[in-house]
Amino acid sequence: MIEIRINGRGGQGAVTTSEILAIAAFKDGRYSQAFPHFGVERRGAPAMAFCRIDDKEIKLRTHVYTPDYIIILDPSLLNLPDTLNGLKNSGIIILNSKEKYIELEKKYKIIYVDATQIALDIIGKPIVNTAVLGALSKKTSLVSLNALKDAIKEKFSGELADKNIEVLQKVYDSTN
Amino acid sequence: MKKVIEGSHAVAEAVRLCAPKVIAAYPITPQTHIVERLSKMVADGQLDSEFLCVESEHSAMSACIGAQATGVRTYTATASQGLMLMHEMLHVASGMRLPIVINVANRSVSSPLSIWNDWLDAMAVRNSGWVQLFVESSQEALDTTIQAYKIAETIHLPVMVCIDGFYLSHTYEPVDIPDTVAGYLGDYKPKVVLDPKNPITQGMMAGPKAFQEFKEQQHRALLSAKDVIKNENREFNKKFGRIYGDGLVETYNMESADYAIISMGSVCGTIKHILDEKKISDIGLIRIKTYRPFPNKEIIDLTKNLKALGVLEKDISFGIGGALWADVKTFVDKPVSNFIGGLGGRDIQIEDIVKIFGTIRKEEENIHWVGSQLKK
Numbered sequence: 001m002i003e004i005r006i007n008g009r010g011g012q013g014a015v016t017t018s019e020i021l022a023i024a025a026f027k028d029g030r031y032s033q034a035f036p037h038f039g040v041e042r043r044g045a046p047a048m049a050f051c052r053i054d055d056k057e058i059k060l061r062t063h064v065y066t067p068d069y070i071i072i073l074d075p076s077l078l079n080l081p082d083t084l085n086g087l088k089n090s091g092i093i094i095l096n097s098k099e100k101y102i103e104l105e106k107k108y109k110i111i112y113v114d115a116t117q118i119a120l121d122i123i124g125k126p127i128v129n130t131a132v133l134g135a136l137s138k139k140t141s142l143v144s145l146n147a148l149k150d151a152i153k154e155k156f157s158g159e160l161a162d163k164n165i166e167v168l169q170k171v172y173d174s175t176n
Numbered sequence: 177m178k179k180v181i182e183g184s185h186a187v188a189e190a191v192r193l194c195a196p197k198v199i200a201a202y203p204i205t206p207q208t209h210i211v212e213r214l215s216k217m218v219a220d221g222q223l224d225s226e227f228l229c230v231e232s233e234h235s236a237m238s239a240c241i242g243a244q245a246t247g248v249r250t251y252t253a254t255a256s257q258g259l260m261l262m263h264e265m266l267h268v269a270s271g272m273r274l275p276i277v278i279n280v281a282n283r284s285v286s287s288p289l290s291i292w293n294d295w296l297d298a299m300a301v302r303n304s305g306w307v308q309l310f311v312e313s314s315q316e317a318l319d320t321t322i323q324a325y326k327i328a329e330t331i332h333l334p335v336m337v338c339i340d341g342f343y344l345s346h347t348y349e350p351v352d353i354p355d356t357v358a359g360y361l362g363d364y365k366p367k368v369v370l371d372p373k374n375p376i377t378q379g380m381m382a383g384p385k386a387f388q389e390f391k392e393q394q395h396r397a398l399l400s401a402k403d404v405i406k407n408e409n410r411e412f413n414k415k416f417g418r419i420y421g422d423g424l425v426e427t428y429n430m431e432s433a434d435y436a437i438i439s440m441g442s443v444c445g446t447i448k449h450i451l452d453e454k455k456i457s458d459i460g461l462i463r464i465k466t467y468r469p470f471p472n473k474e475i476i477d478l479t480k481n482l483k484a485l486g487v488l489e490k491d492i493s494f495g496i497g498g499a500l501w502a503d504v505k506t507f508v509d510k511p512v513s514n515f516i517g518g519l520g521g522r523d524i525q526i527e528d529i530v531k532i533f534g535t536i537r538k539e540e541e542n543i544h545w546v547g548s549q550l551k552k
Contacts, residue, residue: 032180058349
């Protein structure tokens with residue numbers, strides 16, 4: 001079973017990230033589960049969501065404590081002591097950042113994506129959830145690009161779906 | 177069609193398929209997504225129903241009572257303080273023998289204020305004469321909500337389907353949504369209806385010569401729900417290919433067990449996961465799906481060869497212990513430890529349950545607060 005935690009700030013789309021990922025993983029033929037760490041919701045406050053992916057039915061319903069992946073939607077969250085809590089030694093960080101974090105790279109594999117700029121360019125808002133998933137799909141075997149596109153179409157409609165798919169494709173193509 | 181959807185939306189799909197003519201609800205966390213989705217379905221023309229956005233939960237249940245008495249299927253959903261405000265009318269609904277269906281997205285009760293999950297709300301209304309069903313997954317939430325209408329309309333009593341707030345209501349997971357419930361759930365055919373052309377009185381006053389018999393009949397009707405629930409569990413399986421134990425209880429890993437943990441709801445999934453992953457053979461799970469009427473005969477039969485039991489529950493009946501524990505103790509004459517945990521949304525973790533297993537094996541009888549930070 002693969003466990004993923006998404007750390008973001010209220011309004012960035014952490015919960016939606018986990019939901020799109022779970023929908024897409026199921027479209028790839030695997031079992032999945034996504035759920036929010038529900039707090040008192042405020043824009044800008046740290047927010048968390050979880051996702052599990054497995055080849056068999058997922059019965060476990062605890063929060064995710066030792067993730068295999070942590071998706072960080074806002075690099076300033078790295079200043080908080082709990083952001084990397086529980087990440088497995090072989091764990092991977094998907095980080096929305098222009099800057100490189102050399103010290104952290106000594107300990108963990110980091111996949112960088114400048115999601116904020118791409119989201120601003122295409123959607124016009126700093127909602128970075130689909131962008132980070134493009135990088136995740138390109139650099140890992142966790143979820144396919146086509147399944148993510150289908151999941152976005154299921155979650156959003158019309159222009160919003162089209163723009164999010166454009167973001168996804170752009171990040172996928174530009175990540176190396 | 178099988179797809180990944182939110183537990184709340186799975187419940188809304190079940191309600192859409194059962195097509196109640198009147199939905200009366202007031203939004204409250206964590207129930208909100210259920211009624212939000214139903215409201216959208218009505219507005220989009222996917223569900224031919226009158227959606228009453230009432231001013232309180234007391235009114236929600238009152239509206240359902242009035243509508244149901246005229247001979248139509250009704251629905252509401254609530255949680256926590258909403259269920260508390262509705263409590264008075266829950267007794268009226270069951271006393272009038274109206275087969276109303278409610279989903280409760282279980283949440284704690286103030287004070288202190290908590291928006292998070294436990295069973296304090298549902299347990300506080302366990303004497304209101306409703307059938308109370310607790311489910312483990314979103315799929316079971318959908319399936320049980322459909323069965324609830326069949327059960328309610330067969331025994332003329334209201335049914336409450338409890339889903340853990342957030343753990344189920346806000347979780348996305350794969351759910352198979354039936355295309356139709358035709359062939360399983362027919363049209364609602366009430367025996368007695370309020371009709372201006374043929375006036376009758378319902379829910380009137382009963383003097384000391386009559387009142388007690390009303391209550392005795394209600395008790396008999398609720399006990400008769402056991403056979404109906406078991407039958408609907410089988411009938412549902414024939415039509416949709418999904419079954420949950422015998423409808424009253426579900427067992428897991430009990431084949432060679434000396435001990436059992438008894439619990440309800442979504443935490444049972446975590447227990448099953450641990451039993452599988454750690455390949456435990458001496459402990460099994462008895463998941464109570466039907467809490468009221470209480471499956472006393474099943475509990476006696478399932479535990480007769482066991483050495484000791486543990487009851488894990490997210491509630492406290494102040495001054496005695498866990499409500500479920502007290503119920504189990506009424507029928508089981510062997511050591512039963514009580515584990516009260518998960519109150520106000522505290523996550524019951526793998527380590528907590530492993531520790532509980534160790535305590536059950538000691539064959540003692542105590543009340544334990546899971547992860548208590550207080551001095552003894």
